[in-house]
Amino acid sequence: MAAIRHRSTRARTAVFAPINNLGRAVRVEQRLANAIWSGLLRDGEKLPSETELAAMLGVATVTAREALISLRAQGLVTTVRGRGGGSFVTRPVHAADESLKALISAMSRVELADRGIHYSSILSGCAELAAERANDDEVEELLSIVPEPATAGADAWRHADTELNLAIAALSHSAHLTRNVIRLEMEFGALLRVPFADPNSWPKIRSDQLQLIAAIAEHDPAGARLQMRSRLRGQLGQLAHLQAQQRSKS
Amino acid sequence: MKATTNELATCAHLVEELFNPLISQLWRSGRAIAPLFNQPASSADLLAESRPHAFEILAAPHTVGAGFVVTPGILTDEHFLLAWWQGDDKERIPESIALVQSTDYSRQEWFRTPQRTHASHVTGPYIDYVCTDEFMLTITVPVEQDGQMLGVMGADILAETIERVLLEPFQEAGATLVNHHNRAVLSAEVEIFAGEPINPENFSQEVPCADLPLKVIN
Numbered sequence: 001m002a003a004i005r006h007r008s009t010r011a012r013t014a015v016f017a018p019i020n021n022l023g024r025a026v027r028v029e030q031r032l033a034n035a036i037w038s039g040l041l042r043d044g045e046k047l048p049s050e051t052e053l054a055a056m057l058g059v060a061t062v063t064a065r066e067a068l069i070s071l072r073a074q075g076l077v078t079t080v081r082g083r084g085g086g087s088f089v090t091r092p093v094h095a096a097d098e099s100l101k102a103l104i105s106a107m108s109r110v111e112l113a114d115r116g117i118h119y120s121s122i123l124s125g126c127a128e129l130a131a132e133r134a135n136d137d138e139v140e141e142l143l144s145i146v147p148e149p150a151t152a153g154a155d156a157w158r159h160a161d162t163e164l165n166l167a168i169a170a171l172s173h174s175a176h177l178t179r180n181v182i183r184l185e186m187e188f189g190a191l192l193r194v195p196f197a198d199p200n201s202w203p204k205i206r207s208d209q210l211q212l213i214a215a216i217a218e219h220d221p222a223g224a225r226l227q228m229r230s231r232l233r234g235q236l237g238q239l240a241h242l243q244a245q246q247r248s249k250s
Numbered sequence: 251m252k253a254t255t256n257e258l259a260t261c262a263h264l265v266e267e268l269f270n271p272l273i274s275q276l277w278r279s280g281r282a283i284a285p286l287f288n289q290p291a292s293s294a295d296l297l298a299e300s301r302p303h304a305f306e307i308l309a310a311p312h313t314v315g316a317g318f319v320v321t322p323g324i325l326t327d328e329h330f331l332l333a334w335w336q337g338d339d340k341e342r343i344p345e346s347i348a349l350v351q352s353t354d355y356s357r358q359e360w361f362r363t364p365q366r367t368h369a370s371h372v373t374g375p376y377i378d379y380v381c382t383d384e385f386m387l388t389i390t391v392p393v394e395q396d397g398q399m400l401g402v403m404g405a406d407i408l409a410e411t412i413e414r415v416l417l418e419p420f421q422e423a424g425a426t427l428v429n430h431h432n433r434a435v436l437s438a439e440v441e442i443f444a445g446e447p448i449n450p451e452n453f454s455q456e457v458p459c460a461d462l463p464l465k466v467i468n
Contacts, residue, residue, distance in 0.1 A: 109417070110375075110385055110410045113443035237441045244440045 024059050028067035034186035036076050036089050037096050040162060043155065047077065047087040100194050104239065105246040112243065115188045116236040120229055122180060123165055127212065127228035130171035131221040139217045142167055146209045149202075157202055158193040164209055165189070168216070168228075195238040208234070257423040258457040262466045264419055265427060265459045268412075272310055272389055272405055273370045273461070279303035280393035280403035283318055287400050293328040296320060297342075300333035307405050308340055312415065315343075315381060315406035319390075321365075321399050322356055330355065334381060336406065343381050353380050364392040365399045372463055375409040375435055375444050385409040385444070387435070409444045412436055423468070426453070430463040 035041045047068075048056060054064040068087055071077040078090045104112075134142070145167060147160045162185050169181035195201060208231040215223035286299045300318040307316035317334030325331060332355070334343045355361050358380070360373040374387040390404035412427075416436055420427065426437040432448045442448070450456075453467040 108410045108413050110408075110413055110444050113445065114385060116443075240440045240443075 025063045025066035025070070028053075028057055028059060028063060029070045031186070032067065032071055033074065033076055034190065036071075037100065037186075037190045040159075040185065041089045042159065043089055045089045047089065049086060097194060097197060100191055101242070101246055104191055104194065104243050107243070109240070109243070112236070112240060116192075116232070116239075119184050119188045119192070120232040120236070122177070122184060123169070123232060124225045124228045126165075126169040126172045126177060126181060127216065127224040128221040129173070130168045131216045131219055131224035133173060134171050134216050134219075138171060139213065142213045142216065143210075146206060146213070147202075149206060151202070152199075154193075154197045154199075157196045157205055158190075161193060161196070161205060161209070162189055164212075168212075171216075192232075192235050192239055195235070195242050201238070204234075255455060255457065258425055258455060258466045258468055261416075261420055261423050261425045261427070262457045262459045264416060265464060265466065266462065268312065268407075268415060269372065269389060269462055269464075270460070272307070272313065273391060275307055275310065276370070276389065276391040276403045276405060279307065280318075280391055283403070284393050284395050284400060287324065287395060290326045291324075292326045293331050293333075296325060296331060297333050301335070303403070304333070304335045305340055308335060310405070312407050312411050313405045314384075314386075314408055314411075316404065318393070318401050318403050319355060319361060320401040322354065324400065332381070334404075336382060355380060360388040360390045360404060361402055364390050364402050368392055368394065370461065372429070374429070375412075375433070378406065382406070387412065409435070413444070420466075423466075425466050425468050427464060427466055435464065 032041070032047075041047075047053065050061055050064045050068065053068075054061040057064065068077060068079070072079060072087075075090065077087045079085070079087045107115075142164065145160055145164045147156055151157065151160075165185060166178070166181060169178045172178065196205065208227070212224060212227040212231060215227050283296075283299050283303060286295060291299075296318065304317040307313055315334060315336035317332065319334065320331045322330050330353070332343055335341065336343060356365075358373075359376075360371065363371040363373070370389065370391040372387055372389050375385050376388075378384060378386045378388065384406075385408065387407045387409060388404055389407070390402040393400045393403050413436055416427070417438075420436055421438045424438045426439060426442060426448065427435040428448050429435055432450060434442050434444055434446050434448050436444060448467070450467070456465050456467045458465045
């Protein structure tokens with residue numbers, strides 16, 4: 001509450017805050033942490049070295065190091081020394097789920113709906129454009145992202161669903177829109193996919209993905225938009241139920 | 251789960267308790283400000299006169315914004331003026347924002363409806379892009395003199411505040427609060443979010459909230 005009431009002042013302060021290395025380290029850390037939680041970076045994946053990471057992100061090596069130290073402290077990264085060593089993604093799945101659940105439970109329903117509407121509107125627009133533009137090869141690529149029915153593990157389903165949305169966003173042929181979707185996937189996609197922990201949800205996730213790709217393959221923009229919207233509305237509903245359960249527990 | 255009409259009435263009563271004291275306060279402030287227009291008034295006059303009233307309304311437990319919005323064209327200097335303050339630090343809405351300065355608010359529901367009905371009104375939940383960009387309910391009463399509306403006296407409440415204050419009792423009753431456009435304000439149904447359209451056919455009971463364009467349904 002207080003946070004919202006102070007927004008105008010806080011936003012102004014943020015605009016004029018000095019962009020120092022500390023602020024950058026936090027931003028690097030948040031970006032990587034979100035990517036790990038959302039499944040964009042896979043469990044066990046090797047991260048670029050400190051120097052490479054610094055160059056890629058355009059920050060000082062010391063900043064990248066600082067971010068990695070913090071990620072290590074959170075248990076999201078493990079560093080192995082020596083030959084073949086480096087920093088590896090170690091996603092403490094259950095711990096991450098628990099902290100995401102705490103986040104969901106702390107959100108108001110108004111905020112949940114607000115985020116859901118934003119996410120769904122952007123992605124529905126992407127689906128519409130993808131249906132206009134995708135060629136046969138690109139449709140094949142989308143299909144290759146859909147997990148086999150026997151795929152086990154919530155992470156695999158989460159990762160595939162994230163990747164499918166990003167691939168569809170890329171088919172909009174707008175770099176701005178795609179970057180927007182990447183940000184949304186990190187901010188909200190990770191929350192939306194917490195309910196994927198339930199294996200009973202997987203067949204429906206898969207059939208929704210296939211219907212969506214079918215509409216894109218048929219160059220049916222209105223159908224693709226509708227499929228994307230209804231599948232995300234379903235996911236938002238599941239998240240709302242999870243939130244209600246979390247709250248009645250506490 | 252079907253609630254009794256009694257439980258719905260209890261919910262309606264809670265809604266009335268939240269809004270109606272505020273509405274009384276708005277009428278009082280409006281009546282106090284109206285005599286300012288007995289002679290030509292400038293924007294500075296109106297700001298000075300409105301400020302203490304707005305602050306008093308902001309001191310009420312659930313409000314995030316309050317003030318007087320003048321009928322366009324009746325001030326001696328500015329055409330539009332939002333004498334409006336918001337937030338914990340009671341800041342005046344930013345005058346520097348071009349959008350705020352140039353927005354013709356006379357088409358907004360919170361201005362137009364009290365002008366037409368001569369009665370208090372609750373608008374929303376809606377995104378208030380003129381002032382806060384937040385999901386809000388705005389309560390306005392007309393401030394009139396000799397049949398002419400001088401402006402509206404109003405207050406903002408966040409949709410989130412309504413949720414925080416009323417969700418529990420509504421959940422206990424399995425009730426939904428809807429506005430006169432049949433949009434949800436608050437619902438015990440997990441899959442009905444604030445702002446979503448409600449099909450009245452899916453609900454069998456309703457209790458109106460006294461003096462408010464809101465009703466409790468189930």
